[in-house]
Amino acid sequence: MMKWINILFALCLFQSVTAQEWTCYLNDEKAQPRERLVDFKHIELDIEIMPYQHLVKGRATFDIEPLAIPTDSIWLDAPDISVLGVSSDQNDSIAFTQNREGIAIKLESPIQPGGMFKLYVDYSAHPQKGLYFVGWKDSADVRQIWTQGQGIDNRHWLPHFDYMAEKQTTELIVKFPKGYPLLSNGKLVSKKDDGDKTTWHYKMEKPHSSYLLMLAAGTYESDTITNARGLEISQWYYKGQEDMVPYTYKGTKEMTEVITDFMGVDYPWDRYSMVPTRNYLYGGMENTTATIFAETFVCDSLQYHDKNFVYVNAHEFAHQWFGDLVTSVSPEAHWIHEGFATFFHHYWLGEFFGKDEYYKQLDIYRSASFAASEKNIRPISHSGAGSARHYFKASIVIEMLRQELGEDAFRTTLTEFLKRYAHKTVSSEDFLRTVYDVTGKPMNWFWDQWVYRGGEPMVRAELTKKWGKSYLILEQTQPDSFGTFRLPMNMKFAVDGSDREMGIDFNARKDTVELSFDVKDVDYFILDNAHKLLMQEDKQQKEEQWLNQMLNDNHPMDVVQAMRNLELTDYDKELKKLFEKSEFDFVKIKLISMVSENKELVDDLLKLVKEESVEVRKAYVENCKVTNVGFLETQLIAPSYELRREALKKIIEADRENAETYMRITEELKTDHQFLYRMDWLHLAHSVEYITEEKFISEMEKYSGPGYDFVTRNRALMILRAKNIQSEKVIDNAMDAAQSFNRSLRSSGCQYLKDLDEDTRKELLQKVMLSSNSLKIKRLERCLK
Ligand SMILES: [Zn+2]
Known part of the structure; x- marks a missing residue:
């Protein structure tokens, strides 16, 4: 298999020398549209x-x-x-x-x-x-x-x-x-x-x-709001859960306005609705005019800080244009659907929660893209490129295109593309052609390296001095099979306390750039000052330069890059200072996760952490060994289930004697909606003997049953299995779970059944065999044999 891929690449590279325009695909049978004889x-x-x-x-x-x-x-x-x-x-x-x-x-x-x-x-x-x-x-x-x-x-x-x-x-x-x-x-x-x-x-x-x-129906109610452009939006919810609506659909009105403005094309349909569903298989689905999403995104004020609908909301709404109005002609252009939906939800996260959240996500998208290349180097236009590429890498590619074209030209291009292909189908090539028609820029090189070809560049950069002159040596060190990339880089050099910017179109395997200042005066340097290029950096800096970068640069991506390149154990004082002055939760959360073993520093940060956001406090309590009972007690009433849960675990560890008091405090704070948190509480209450075995089992049995979403049931079955509790009721619930259409629920039910002793399984199997439903028999046989 690998051989075949290598041969293909060799062919493509050869062609690139002999012809100006070329397209390279890996062998992708699904790239062809399906045959049809009638319309x-x-x-x-x-x-x-x-x-x-x-x-x-x-x-x-x-x-x-x-x-x-x-x-x-x-x-x-x-x-x-x-x-x-x-x-x-x-x-x-x-x-x-x-x-x-x-x-x-x-x-x-x-x-x-x-x-x-x-x-x-x-x-x-x-x-x-x-x-x-x-x-x-x-x-x-x-x-x-x-x-x-x-x-x-x-x-x-x-x-x-x-x-x-x-x-x-x-x-x-x-x-x-x-x-x-x-x-x-x-x-x-x-x-x-x-x-x-x-x-x-x-x-x-x-x-x-x-x-x-699409179709959805059931025990629902709905609210309708109208945005500034006159679009009617129906927000569906479960009967009796109207108090969840403001948190679940937070920001919807503004989001729909901001995204429509960006598109430059009116919302293409009459109205828009969103409906939550139980045991849903994905996060959300952009059915035309009517998005379906998973019940797990329905949230109250506390869950809002743990898991909310904000990004899925924006993602599915953006699909109403990219995917629904303009649709890929074959899976080859699937990246246009998911890349743009992700681009827009990422953009909205930045607008709604701030740049901090934007960079936190970008860091995740980048890492996922690089990780995908360790398995194979399929391009984003490959039908089997996988989610990390169709969603994350494609959204970064679109962001790079935005950077390359400039804001106005990029937006005009999108608008033209949406108008030109409204209610039609598109290929990657159609998008490229639109870019050319609108901007006059031939972007074949860009499509070649980011759309049709896989892999990402790795750039080694080193400052050097030769015959009295200062240079920056750049080298692309990715494997040959990835090809050579053209990288328009905006570099920044911090020299004697002031910044010098320099642009270079780096499109060779190796390049040497002469500098107008002495390398020994460089405090640190940044290769991609715009923070857009999808490249891995192998930047040769002295420890002191990394330290300068960490403490003096004001971009969170650069600060985190420096932290990753330093031996942090040596810099307690500096890290504390950084924590104190940084405006970014992203930096603070990364810092906490990197120093969690450093007890002295962790204790030292406590005073500062107290004043921080829920997210930073959560990272602190989750990652570090926290023993300060006073601090933990205040976190038991924090506006986040996850933070409350982690604080409760830590406080009981630190002050076992008073476990009963803590269980009592938190029991009063229980809420019936967030079952995951409730189950963790029960689990803990049971292990410190705050509640009886009977009470624990009877409530857990309930959560493993068909009245709950699969995420709740999975957790219940997992806990019951771990505790080796095999009541008749749970066995019934596990049998029901093992037949579900939801694969994840099916697997938890099956796992539970497999743990039962042989006689019980035999007995159950005999009962199943009497059923007339062949699918039911098939699904249960596997777990019971
Ligand atoms: Zn999507």
């Missing part, structure tokens, strides 16, 4: 969903226009679907054959390009994917259905040509039990009650891809 113009779905039976049935109507070649067959993806009949506006019954993947429809005579016709498919389905049912078979308070179309799962409940580059207008008419609000894409045309059912009619007047089709 689907409109899908109308008229269905009934019966949640108690996990059943969908009804009719799908397609408006179809054949493409250039006459065709007599149409393929629809339809796993899990029983097709009852196919007809058209010209024919009452059309022949079809069905296999596990879908149906092939055979028309009587070939249809000619240009002619439109309607095709009807009557069907029913018990979908195992794509459409999920939560809580209908239990007596749970929360009952939901929701869909997840991306990648190719909507085909499990709706037979259709399921391909992201196929865009059509859509209309969903859905009959559902009365009393459960139902959300789908686009405008709500009508809502009619009929006995104990309600029929909801939603319509999308502009075309979009079918993977973005």
